[in-house]
């Protein structure tokens with residue numbers, strides 16, 4: 001259960017003391033309720049919705065209107081975790097003005113409390129501009145899934161000296177521009193450690209090793225609802241996929257052998273209290 005609602009002013013504190021931050025993706029209200037009940041710190045409405053929910057091969061087709069729609073649904077079920085929304089592909093790359101308008105929509109129309117943006121030094125101007133509108137930004141560096149075509153697939157980043165230097169430069173530029181946290185994706189643990197050491201704000205890692213100030217995973221991956229093969233950094237903490245599949249096959253069997261619906265699951269012609277669901281004593285029906 002959520003104790004104190006999570007807010008961004010607690011980030012510097014959680015960097016220094018307390019347990020590592022937990023962030024999990026959510027795309028709808030029922031999932032938001034689960035995160036809230038489990039005491040997760042941050043709900044991320046990720047553009048991974050394109051892959052995980054829409055069934056696409058990458059995140060590029062996701063639109064700002066889809067992100068607003070999903071962020072609203074999450075907001076409606078959320079009680080406690082901080083609400084962060086991803087800026088999708090082409091919602092901020094064309095101009096700072098467009099980025100400003102779209103980040104503002106996620107806050108104003110959808111109820112996000114911060115936005116997350118893939119990019120390094122090239123988005124520093126936008127981060128500063130959003131800061132002037134008091135919109136908190138999480139910078140997302142390392143593997144940036146929107147670069148899938150440039151990378152030729154989803155590839156671990158920062159493994160050679162030049163790439164490592166570039167990611168460190170990006171981290172420094174974002175920190176200078178005033179990000180409230182850094183999300184580090186698919187980089188060697190030693191680089192995750194180095195950025196965490198130089199950063200005054202929390203780092204949250206996904207495939208960035210054990211030294212970051214928090215960890216994030218995609219909901220469907222961590223509950224065991226994503227088909228194999230999974231990236232190396234995923235741990236399936238549950239078996240939600242097989243639990244739901246089992247419920248579905250039980251339903252199919254029960255319908256086919258006519259054990260469902262049973263009499264107590266069936267309406268008579270008279271109004272009758274259901275023995276399971278109402279407190280009305282038996283025999284007092286009108």
Ligand SMILES: Nc1nc(=O)c2c([nH]1)NC[C@@H]1CN(c3ccc(C(=O)N[C@@H](CCC(=O)O)C(=O)O)cc3)CN21
Pocket residue numbers: 047048051052059145154155156186218220221226230231232233
């Ligand atoms: N379900 C899901 N989980 C995610 O973590 C996730 C998404 N979707 N969609 C958006 C991005 C894309 N992500 C990905 C996708 C694939 C790999 C992957 O295949 N990694 C390989 C390593 C590749 C290499 O060695 O360079 C692996 O085996 O870990 C990693 C991150 C992370 N994000």
Ligand SMILES: CC(C)C(=O)C(=O)O
Pocket residue numbers: 025044045046047048049086183185206216217218
């Ligand atoms: C994987 C996380 C960090 C993300 O950006 C997303 O879910 O879109």
Ligand SMILES: [Mg+2]
Pocket residue numbers: 046047048086145
């Ligand atoms: Mg994303």
